[in-house]
Amino acid sequence: MLLAAPSLPRTLIFPAHCPSHLIISHCFLLSSTSPLSNSNTPAISILPTSARAKLSSLLQPFVLCEDWIIASALGRRRRELIPGDMAALWLARASSQLARRSARSLARHGEPSPPWFLASVPQLPPVLGSPAALAAAVERSPSGRGFCSVRGFAGESGAAAAAAVEEPENGFAAGGDQAIDFPGGKVSFVAEMNFLPDSQKERINCYRVLDDDGRTISGSKFQEVSKEVALKMYSEMVTLQIMDTIFYEAQRQGRISFYLTSNGEEAINIASAAALSIDDIVLPQYREPGVLLWRGFTLQEFANQCFGNKLDYGKGRQMPIHYGSNRLNYFTVSSPIATQLPHAVGAAYSLKMDKKDACAITYFGDGGTNENVQGDFHAALNFAAVMETPVIFFCRNNGWAISTPTTEQFRSDGVVVRGQAYGIRGIRVDGNDALAVYSAVHAAREMAITEGRPILVEALTYRVGHHSTSDDSTKYRPIDEIEHWRTARDPISRYRKWVQGNDWWSDAEESELRSRVRKELLQAIQVAERMPKPPVAELFTDVYDQIPSNLREQERLLRDTIMKHPAHYPTDVPV
Numbered sequence: 001m002l003l004a005a006p007s008l009p010r011t012l013i014f015p016a017h018c019p020s021h022l023i024i025s026h027c028f029l030l031s032s033t034s035p036l037s038n039s040n041t042p043a044i045s046i047l048p049t050s051a052r053a054k055l056s057s058l059l060q061p062f063v064l065c066e067d068w069i070i071a072s073a074l075g076r077r078r079r080e081l082i083p084g085d086m087a088a089l090w091l092a093r094a095s096s097q098l099a100r101r102s103a104r105s106l107a108r109h110g111e112p113s114p115p116w117f118l119a120s121v122p123q124l125p126p127v128l129g130s131p132a133a134l135a136a137a138v139e140r141s142p143s144g145r146g147f148c149s150v151r152g153f154a155g156e157s158g159a160a161a162a163a164a165v166e167e168p169e170n171g172f173a174a175g176g177d178q179a180i181d182f183p184g185g186k187v188s189f190v191a192e193m194n195f196l197p198d199s200q201k202e203r204i205n206c207y208r209v210l211d212d213d214g215r216t217i218s219g220s221k222f223q224e225v226s227k228e229v230a231l232k233m234y235s236e237m238v239t240l241q242i243m244d245t246i247f248y249e250a251q252r253q254g255r256i257s258f259y260l261t262s263n264g265e266e267a268i269n270i271a272s273a274a275a276l277s278i279d280d281i282v283l284p285q286y287r288e289p290g291v292l293l294w295r296g297f298t299l300q301e302f303a304n305q306c307f308g309n310k311l312d313y314g315k316g317r318q319m320p321i322h323y324g325s326n327r328l329n330y331f332t333v334s335s336p337i338a339t340q341l342p343h344a345v346g347a348a349y350s351l352k353m354d355k356k357d358a359c360a361i362t363y364f365g366d367g368g369t370n371e372n373v374q375g376d377f378h379a380a381l382n383f384a385a386v387m388e389t390p391v392i393f394f395c396r397n398n399g400w401a402i403s404t405p406t407t408e409q410f411r412s413d414g415v416v417v418r419g420q421a422y423g424i425r426g427i428r429v430d431g432n433d434a435l436a437v438y439s440a441v442h443a444a445r446e447m448a449i450t451e452g453r454p455i456l457v458e459a460l461t462y463r464v465g466h467h468s469t470s471d472d473s474t475k476y477r478p479i480d481e482i483e484h485w486r487t488a489r490d491p492i493s494r495y496r497k498w499v500q501g502n503d504w505w506s507d508a509e510e511s512e513l514r515s516r517v518r519k520e521l522l523q524a525i526q527v528a529e530r531m532p533k534p535p536v537a538e539l540f541t542d543v544y545d546q547i548p549s550n551l552r553e554q555e556r557l558l559r560d561t562i563m564k565h566p567a568h569y570p571t572d573v574p575v
């Protein structure tokens with residue numbers, strides 16, 4: 001530790017790895033003990049001896065030098081600011097202010113300005129040795145990084161110092177190339193105190209390919225789809241719609257306990273799935289069964305899950321609609337909203353580590369982005385950005401989180417803008433335009449994999465159905481609004497117009513498809529309904545390798561209770 005003599009202490013050097021709190025407390029000491037505005041003495045020299053003694057004990061890594069040493073090290077004119085960390089910047093700014101005020105004060109008295117420098121070097125020699133050794137150490141600092149120099153009045157005349165007084169209050173030369181090489185790139189300094197606006201004047205626009213009548217908008221750029229893929233997309237959208245109608249009715253008839261439709265979001269489901277590869281890992285919320293349908297989950301498999309029979313992969317332990325498939329790389333539906341997002345980042349990271357040509361995609365609603373108990377959306381986006389994972393965050397912004405409209409969920413311009421805050425590229429897309437969704441996800445996948453980065457897609461859509469069979473949405477939103485989206489903005493009829501406009505589809509094919517799918521579904525439901533349920537013993541397996549004694553005891557108690565009160569238990573569950 002070396003404190004310069006009171007007459008010359010105008011330069012401060014500190015190692016870049018110096019703990020921030022030390023730098024800041026030092027700055028605080030400087031500013032709180034220096035009545036610079038009415039003093040013609042630079043900051044350090046007027047520190048009382050006791051304060052300097054305190055500094056020496058507190059700030060071991062700090063070295064205060066005579067100005068000529070550092071002046072030579074900095075070439076006297078160096079003005080860019082390249083601190084090792086944020087604290088260095090803070091110190092630099094504060095000290096620069098002090099130095100400038102000091103210069104102003106001296107100029108007022110017609111005295112020449114003293115030199116005043118501030119610098120940080122990544123590593124200092126344990127013993128400084130001669131001034132030349134110090135200068136050499138500073139020069140050796142790698143590519144200027146971790147090296148900070150702020151304002152040099154050295155050798156400047158009183159007039160120059162006075163000129164400096166006219167400079168803006170930010171403490172840096174106006175019009176100069178003042179910038180900080182901060183992680184992520186250079187940040188320019190400006191004289192104005194500009195707060196970022198809370199939002200852009202104009203909302204982020206929305207990419208679409210098809211107009212409301214299913215015609216491609218002139219000049220629209222999109223990923224071509226073959227006739228075969230286009231027709232498969234259409235058929236699956238129709239199948240999903242019929243599946244929703246029939247399962248919904250089955251729930252109303254009391255044959256299954258619960259259901260939740262994807263009405264109005266068929267394009268999101270099917271078109272996004274079509275743009276992916278089967279190797280891509282899907283981590284769904286609950287309104288994306290179409291992705292599974294696209295991948296080949298059969299209607300029978302859907303029915304088995306909803307009826308919780310012995311062929312259900314979840315062994316009847318989950319509520320209906322909690323589908324999952326190892327074979328199809330589709331994680332089991334996650335009802336605690338947004339919990340699947342961090343999982344998706346982990347899955348994507350493993351794909352990256354294994355150098356797989358695949359990404360992860362996770363779906364969630366607008367409500368999922370505002371789920372604040374765990375804040376999974378935010379943690380996942382930040383993690384994904386920092387770890388550079390190939391993951392697509394697909395938000396279905398359907399206007400509602402059960403009965404809470406998006407207007408009561410957030411003040412930002414929807415979801416897509418949030419990606420930027422985390423350093424994630426994003427796009428807003430018309431979720432009711434199958435070609436736009438397909439193109440956006442196709443491009444997102446390409447970027448995610450080839451560039452190893454996360455992408456955020458916000459699809460604007462509308463939840464046409466009730467939230468689930470436990471909800472009546474007419475209690476909190478106008479029926480006209482629902483009807484408008486169900487008819488005028490229906491993604492299926494819009495896409496059908498495009499397909500038919502290409503002469504790829506006919507009315508006869510349409511009715512054949514609809515009656516075939518309906519028949520297959522009714523058949524699947526009958527089979528699923530008759531299929532026995534998983535045995536009671538299955539309730540206790542698959543968590544522990546060896547079932548622990550307390551679970552064995554619970555199993556025995558359950559059996560006894562069923563035997564005692566058989567009327568209260570379903571007869572089709574083998575005990």
Ligand SMILES: Cc1ncc(C[n+]2csc(CCOP(=O)(O)OP(=O)(O)O)c2C)c(N)n1
Pocket residue numbers: 287335336337338364365366367368369371373396398400401402463467
């Ligand atoms: C962690 C958690 N909090 C609350 C709930 C209750 N909940 C179930 S669905 C839902 C709304 C989700 O809305 P959104 O994410 O927009 O999806 P949408 O249902 O509109 O498709 C809420 C709050 C939950 N399931 N999990």
